[in-house]
Amino acid sequence: xxxxxxxxxxxxxxxxxxxxxxxxxxxxxxxxxxxxxxxxxxxxxxxxxxxxxxxxxxxxxxxxxxxxxxxxxxxxxxxxxxxxxxxxxxxxxxxxxxxxxxxxxxxxxxxxxxxxxxxxxxxxxxxxxxxxxxxxxxxxxxxxxxxxxxxxxxxxxxxxxxxxxxxxxxxxxxxxxxxxxxxxxxxxxxxxxxxxxxxxxxxxxxxxxxxxxxxxxxxxxxxxxxxxxxxxx
Numbered sequence: 001x002x003x004x005x006x007x008x009x010x011x012x013x014x015x016x017x018x019x020x021x022x023x024x025x026x027x028x029x030x031x032x033x034x035x036x037x038x039x040x041x042x043x044x045x046x047x048x049x050x051x052x053x054x055x056x057x058x059x060x061x062x063x064x065x066x067x068x069x070x071x072x073x074x075x076x077x078x079x080x081x082x083x084x085x086x087x088x089x090x091x092x093x094x095x096x097x098x099x100x101x102x103x104x105x106x107x108x109x110x111x112x113x114x115x116x117x118x119x120x121x122x123x124x125x126x127x128x129x130x131x132x133x134x135x136x137x138x139x140x141x142x143x144x145x146x147x148x149x150x151x152x153x154x155x156x157x158x159x160x161x162x163x164x165x166x167x168x169x170x171x172x173x174x175x176x177x178x179x180x181x182x183x184x185x186x187x188x189x190x191x192x193x194x195x196x197x198x199x200x201x202x203x204x205x206x207x208x209x210x211x212x213x214x215x216x217x218x219x220x221x222x223x224x225x226x227x228x229x230x231x232x233x
Contacts (some may be wrong), residue, residue, distance in 0.1 A: 006050040006100040007042040008093035009036045011108035012082030025108045033145040037111030051075045051152040052093045054082045109215045121167040129201045132192045133208030163208045166191045
């Protein structure tokens with residue numbers, strides 16, 4: 001029996017650093033909202049069967065009519081309401097999954113994923129149970145103490161910048177969330193960290209792309225426009 005893959009796309013952020021009246025995931029790049037591009041990639045990937053779109057309560061109707069229906073995303077099975085924190089929105093997406101074996105968790109403000117990246121992650125998660133895409137750090141990284149003095153300089157070859165999607169066997173990420181949510185979740189910034197804290201499965205890093213940026217500020221939006229123009233040449 002073919003194993004089933006679900007993509008959870010997070011579009012519930014407020015985007016305060018963007019300083020825009022429009023939430024950043026709905027700002028346009030080349031005439032389409034940012035979240036469109038990752039949804040389109042998952043829609044076109046033959047090994048993805050279902051998409052769960054997570055957004056804020058005031059944007060559910062907008063997402064359904066102006067994104068899912070407008071662009072004909074047939075794999076989007078549900079548009080669900082997220083929570084206060086990112087991990088709450090992820091959990092809402094996990095609860096909405098049905099009969100899935102693998103789950104991709106992706107920030108909707110990272111528009112430049114591609115099918116090859118998704119396939120690399122799928123190959124890795126089938127072997128390990130948990131993986132995250134990312135890229136080796138280009139800069140030397142310093143570890144500081146509380147007074148901002150350097151305490152350590154890790155080898156750059158061992159330091160990666162983590163991106164999304166992060167991909168897991170469903171039972172791995174669901175069990176980790178269920179366990180970790182019973183304690184203090186302060187400081188948790190991604191799903192790989194939740195699996196790491198649970199301690200039952202190691203997380204494999206998989207090559208993403210230096211173009212797989214997360215759009216957070218207006219500067220990022222300008223860079224995204226340049227990337228799209230370059231891809232159209």
